[in-house]
Amino acid sequence: MSLRTEGLAKAFGGVTAVDGATVEIREGAINGLIGPNGSGKTTFFNLVTGLIRPDAGRVLYKGKEITAWSPHRIAHAGLGRTFQLCRIFPRMTVLENMLVAVRRTRLRELLAGSRNAAEVERARHWLHRMGIEHLEHAEARHLSYGQQKLLELAAIFMGDPDLVLLDEPAGGVNPALIDRIVTLVRDLNAEGRTFLVVEHNMDVVMGMCDHVVVFDRGAPICEGTPETVQSDPRVLEAYLGV
Amino acid sequence: MTLLLQGLGLGILTGGLYALLASGLSLYFGVMRVVMVAHPAFLFLAAYLTYTLHTALGIDPLLTIPLTVPVFFVLGVLVQRLLLARLAADQVQMMSVLLTFGLALTIEGLLGTIYTGSYKSVTVGYDTKSLTIGAVSLPYDKIIAFGVAGLTLAVLFGVLVKSRFGQALRATIQHREAARLVGIRTDRVTGYGFGVGLATAAVGGGVLALITPFFPASHWAWIGKLMAIIVVGGLGSVVGAALAAVLLGVVEGMVLVTVDATWATLMFYVFLFLTLLLRPQGFFGGRLAHRF
Amino acid sequence: MRTVSKLLLLAGTAGALAYPWLVPNYYLVYAGVLTVMYAAMATSWNILGGFTGYVSLGHSAFFGLGAYGTGLLITRAGMPWVLALLVSAVLVTVAAAVIGVAAVRVRGASFVIVSIALVSVMNLLVQGWRSLTGGATGLQVPAPFELSRGQTHMVFFYLFLALLGLVLLTWWFISRSRFGGGLKAIREDEDKAEMLGVPTAAFKVVAFAVSALFVALAGGLYAVWFRSLDPIFVFSIVSGVYMVLMSLLGGVRHLFGPLLGALIIAPAGEYFLIALGESQIHLTATGVLLVLVVLFMPEGIVPRLVGRPKGASIREDTAEQRLQEVKG
Numbered sequence: 001m002s003l004r005t006e007g008l009a010k011a012f013g014g015v016t017a018v019d020g021a022t023v024e025i026r027e028g029a030i031n032g033l034i035g036p037n038g039s040g041k042t043t044f045f046n047l048v049t050g051l052i053r054p055d056a057g058r059v060l061y062k063g064k065e066i067t068a069w070s071p072h073r074i075a076h077a078g079l080g081r082t083f084q085l086c087r088i089f090p091r092m093t094v095l096e097n098m099l100v101a102v103r104r105t106r107l108r109e110l111l112a113g114s115r116n117a118a119e120v121e122r123a124r125h126w127l128h129r130m131g132i133e134h135l136e137h138a139e140a141r142h143l144s145y146g147q148q149k150l151l152e153l154a155a156i157f158m159g160d161p162d163l164v165l166l167d168e169p170a171g172g173v174n175p176a177l178i179d180r181i182v183t184l185v186r187d188l189n190a191e192g193r194t195f196l197v198v199e200h201n202m203d204v205v206m207g208m209c210d211h212v213v214v215f216d217r218g219a220p221i222c223e224g225t226p227e228t229v230q231s232d233p234r235v236l237e238a239y240l241g242v
Numbered sequence: 243m244t245l246l247l248q249g250l251g252l253g254i255l256t257g258g259l260y261a262l263l264a265s266g267l268s269l270y271f272g273v274m275r276v277v278m279v280a281h282p283a284f285l286f287l288a289a290y291l292t293y294t295l296h297t298a299l300g301i302d303p304l305l306t307i308p309l310t311v312p313v314f315f316v317l318g319v320l321v322q323r324l325l326l327a328r329l330a331a332d333q334v335q336m337m338s339v340l341l342t343f344g345l346a347l348t349i350e351g352l353l354g355t356i357y358t359g360s361y362k363s364v365t366v367g368y369d370t371k372s373l374t375i376g377a378v379s380l381p382y383d384k385i386i387a388f389g390v391a392g393l394t395l396a397v398l399f400g401v402l403v404k405s406r407f408g409q410a411l412r413a414t415i416q417h418r419e420a421a422r423l424v425g426i427r428t429d430r431v432t433g434y435g436f437g438v439g440l441a442t443a444a445v446g447g448g449v450l451a452l453i454t455p456f457f458p459a460s461h462w463a464w465i466g467k468l469m470a471i472i473v474v475g476g477l478g479s480v481v482g483a484a485l486a487a488v489l490l491g492v493v494e495g496m497v498l499v500t501v502d503a504t505w506a507t508l509m510f511y512v513f514l515f516l517t518l519l520l521r522p523q524g525f526f527g528g529r530l531a532h533r534f
Numbered sequence: 535m536r537t538v539s540k541l542l543l544l545a546g547t548a549g550a551l552a553y554p555w556l557v558p559n560y561y562l563v564y565a566g567v568l569t570v571m572y573a574a575m576a577t578s579w580n581i582l583g584g585f586t587g588y589v590s591l592g593h594s595a596f597f598g599l600g601a602y603g604t605g606l607l608i609t610r611a612g613m614p615w616v617l618a619l620l621v622s623a624v625l626v627t628v629a630a631a632v633i634g635v636a637a638v639r640v641r642g643a644s645f646v647i648v649s650i651a652l653v654s655v656m657n658l659l660v661q662g663w664r665s666l667t668g669g670a671t672g673l674q675v676p677a678p679f680e681l682s683r684g685q686t687h688m689v690f691f692y693l694f695l696a697l698l699g700l701v702l703l704t705w706w707f708i709s710r711s712r713f714g715g716g717l718k719a720i721r722e723d724e725d726k727a728e729m730l731g732v733p734t735a736a737f738k739v740v741a742f743a744v745s746a747l748f749v750a751l752a753g754g755l756y757a758v759w760f761r762s763l764d765p766i767f768v769f770s771i772v773s774g775v776y777m778v779l780m781s782l783l784g785g786v787r788h789l790f791g792p793l794l795g796a797l798i799i800a801p802a803g804e805y806f807l808i809a810l811g812e813s814q815i816h817l818t819a820t821g822v823l824l825v826l827v828v829l830f831m832p833e834g835i836v837p838r839l840v841g842r843p844k845g846a847s848i849r850e851d852t853a854e855q856r857l858q859e860v861k862g
Binding site: 049051070071072073075076080081083087088089090091092096099100101102103105109110111112113115116155156158159 | 707710711712713715716718719722723725726727728729730731732733734735736
């Protein structure tokens, strides 16, 4: 078991965003999380990664309860995530962006020079895999949006996560880059990393995911392989809002 | 017991003035997410103008208010349009504090140069007598101050809730983009919001001149008090600020009569820190949608 | 480091060391002590402000605490001044860490408000607690050396210079550590940094405390140098503003930015004091300067001197604009 939530709930000033969500993520798989706009997917991400605290429910990761842990502790436990609107550090160079990630809080490591050779080597490795190693010294704000998305993804892997949460990896990028991201995710998955992907582009979801959970009004309404989910009448109903 | 009642009475009266001034600060924060540190400096600028008008022309402090309000409205619009509107959008919060801080220093320096650093006060016939109810005696000037502040606040609320301008202002505060989409010229409205905010300082200054002696550096003490009020009330909430103002005014009054002035002022900071620790969004404020 | 920068650094250090011997009178040595003191304070401020983007207008609280702590430990506890200075700085750092835990919970405007409140509270407490601090009349500290006033200025010039060197080294050390990388990430996007495993709360508190430590040391040295502490001046919000103004003017992202700002503003302030006497107009000058810097030079002077780093300019439009293009 990788990630499991039990009865997770969160309301904002009377509006229920996540409503008793019990979800289990399959270890070693690429899990999809889909649902209409406002169905609580991003709030679910924020709850799992500790950015906001749930009103009720529990989050378990590798059998350990991580509910209400601070986000950095959750990151140290092996969770990494991207944001819906790609977030990088705009006034830092690409390489500096890569070296922000902290895997453990050890005084000696924190005081060590940020240009630690082994870390820089790892950073270059990941930049290379994303195909943006030539931009190493550019300030991140000068990158194209697609390049920023790749940088955000690359930076996550500096934390060496076992479970990666991607919030709309195909959002706002051109088709060629979408293909590249899909291939990357597949490769990384083949190396043993689990993924949970929120995505609106159904072609991407259907072509990439092994297992799909459908959210509506803050809770899962069905799950299964892409094919079974696609033909489930409840899913159609949720999307059309009948 | 009498002492406490006395403190309560004085506290409520002072709270009225706090509420008026804090509502100005809430307006600035509402329309532009700006913490206007220069608000109390403008307050004292108004007090000094009142002083000059009173000593040179013999105008009653309260009658100077209709003269200073339009001037301050225009000043407020200018400060927003010429200075604050030029700040880069992603840095407005921090940079606006520094910018308005610069304005506060500028005003303090000018006041100190023109009027010297010594205390000034305005004396009129009615400001030394008191109204006595039972064992509690309330000075008339403070009662008048409360009345003027309350009346201004009532007018302000009326404008915000009833008038077209008020609606445009509230729309701008609650959702700038949406307001723009329905045809509200949000940049202009923001400027007017600042004008109205600074007008509260003009009224406050006239009242302040009446009730207390002042010197150029007095505004620092007010910055802390007013900041505490808007944080306790919930940044940007006009109603919250008014309630917090009266609450803190009362607390100050009670501590003033029972302990001493230092502790009375310290109470503002105690409430400020408690609010930030327990409920950073403020106690009366709540979410943006419930601003008014 | 390039040869030019090395030479500049060497020349600057030599110039600073020689300064007291080059100037014709002790007044200029005194002005030099003030300038170096402000440079040290502004650079310390920049350990918090420059790295994390948390603008504190209340750092004079730590200056005042350091000064009063040192003064009281000397007069009341009879400590030798060096020991008093160090003990006081450590105490202030601990206090700053505790205050920091509460203060850095809030961001942006609220943090600035808290920092202003901090100075006001200290001012009230010190003025109110008369029996300990001498209240509004101030506190007198005995002379540390049996030297003339002028010679004392010479000694303290070098003491403050040593402090400045220490602060600059610390800033430089942090800026190239992973800790510093985390602090810069906090300035850019705090939540994102936290998600990448940076313990942001702890980092901010440490930056706050380290920043306070050096300001407290400056305050302690000031107490022994000036020997007469007045709560109104020592806890003045205006000296807090000076630290911010100097840093902004020079450039908060650069090691020597605050120092450069101090070299401009501190002498200018002294000049105003002589030219215009005790008038309050220097406040106006400071205020106008602050407004101008914020409006027209928020990045400071250093970036203009250094110029844009080559190869940075790949695209000029922002990510948001591009996103709009893609979506629109």
